Amino acid sequence: MRIYKFGGASVKDAVGIRNVxxxxxxxxxxRLGIVISAMGKTTNALEIIIASYKSNDSVYLKQIDVLYEAHLAIIEDLKKPSEGIDDESLVRFRESGIDKDLKAIIESLKGELLRNKSRNYSFLYDQVVSHGELMSTRIVTAFLKACGIPVKWKDARQLIRTDNKYRDATVDWEQTEKQILEQCSDELFITQGFIGSDENGFTTTLGREGSDYTAAILAYCLDAAEVTIWKDVPGVLNADPRVFKNTVLLEKIPYDEAIELAFYGASVIHPKTLQPLQRKGIPLNVKSFLNPKSVGSVITSSKHLVPTTPCFIVRKNMVFLRISSRDFSFIGESNISDIFHELSENKMQVGLLQNSAISFSLCIEDKYGRISTLLKGLEKKFKVSHVTGVSLFTVRHYDGDTIEDMEHGKNVLLKQRAQDTLQLVVQD
Structure with a gap:
């Protein structure tokens, strides 16, 4: 069994769907299972719809209509003649009933909001945003079947069982494996990424990189030979080409190296996706949907990175904090506990930390705009200085030349070196 995952960028329009x-x-x-994300920026559009609904603005109904029209336009585009698509396939797609299926999903979306009585935002979020994946998979399934690919549509909510921690649900592996083995013995099926359901049948979502995680869950339960994530890039690069020159394709990446890169902020695969694959030694390919025969990258149980080369990661718009005791006493365990309590309460993500006898330095991401609240909490006990708008550079597998190049011309606020990792906090 193989599992393929196509993200939102790969199915954002008719051209992308034809390319699938x-x-x-x-x-x-x-023997193929296919996971599909919502099209393009659909999830963002649904989040805006929720925001309008929560502010009691009836414009959300018009916003839903706009979303419907955008998906309908893609369907209409797919009905037009295109290179490689024969007339019989077009006729089958036009007669597939996909227009009615899309309308039914839109009506379900409106009904979900009109009937809603819950004040739990996370619950409402999951019931609403899941419609993006339902629309995309229905459209892609109808098109593939019309083109002679006999794919069967599966509802991921009937496959993946979770708890009721909405927006970041935890998988019930025993029930999920049972459902998947019962329903996915077909040789070719398609399902939604990102979504599942709790014991009461309410829709849940799997959190960050949820569609990749869905692919990993299916692979684990079906003992798949491999997972392939199809992207608009040739694979995993050693750096972001928009920031760094002369990037290199990483052909083989050990599981633990991929997790390290993700931890430091690289846009590779989220650790929760890798964990079930690592347990069964299932390789994960990252390949270009524009050039499917190309080598790409594979994350696997190999011991070494191939090629062996420095990997560069940069996170911008970070905040650098230096915390010290007011009376020049040591920063001990109880102080560190207090600091991390404040970080946790304000949902700060720590990218770097370093402590000395009397100070504690951190580089953090203020994802939820709570830096002012954090500073007020810390200043009750500590002397605190901070610098906003800094960049955190991380280099895995650095060498002497790398250190010199990275520091050249930069205002370095803090440098930290470990055996395999160099980190610099730089004031922009």
Missing amino acids: GKVLKTMGTD
């Missing part, structure tokens, strides 16, 4: 068909015909469809 080309990838499948190129790579073969024998």
Whole structure:
């Protein structure tokens, strides 16, 4: 069994959906499970709809209509003649009933909001945003079937069982494995990424990188031979080409190295996706949907990074804090506990930390705009200085030349070196 995952960028329009068909015909469809994300920026649009609804602004109904029209336009585009799509396939797609299916999902979305009585934002969020994946998978399934690819649509809410921690649900592995083995024995199926359901049948979502995680869950339960995530890049690079020059494709990445890179902020695969794959030694490929026969990258149980090369990560708009005791006493365990309590309460993500006898330095991401609240809490006990708008550079597998190049021309506020990792806090 193989599992493929196509993200929102790969199905954002009719061209992308046609290309999914080309990838499948190129790579073969024998014993294949396919995971599809919501199209393009659909999830963002649904979040705006929720915000309008929560502010008692009836414009949310018009926003839903706009979302419907955008998906309907993609369907209409798919009905038009295109290179590689024969007339019979177009006729089958036009007669597939996909227009009615889309309308039904939109009506379900409106009904979800009109009937809602819950004040729990996270619960409402999951019931609403899941409609993005329902729409995309219905459209892609109808098109693939019309093109002669006999794919079967599966509802991920009937496959993946979770607890009721909405927006970041935890998988019930025993129930999930049972459902997947019962329902996914077909040789070719398609399902939604990101979503599941709790014991009461309410929709849940799996949190950050949820669609990748769905692919990993299916692979684990089906003992798949491999997972492939299809992107608009050639694979995993050693740096962001928008920031660094002369980037290199990483052909083989050990599981633990991929987790390290993700921890430091690289846009590779989230650790929670890798964990079930690592347990069964299932390799994860990252390949280009524009060039499916290309080598790409594979995350696997290999011992070494191939090629062995420095990997560069930069996180911008960070906050640098230096915390010290007011009376020049040691920063001990109880002080550190107090500091991390404040960080946790304000949902700060720590990218770097360093402590000396009388001070504690951190580089943090203020994702939820709570830096003022954090500073007030810390200043009750400590002397605190801070610098906003800094960048955190991390280099895995650095060498002497790398250190010199990274520091050149930069105002370095803090440098930290470990055996394999160099980190610099730089004032922009």
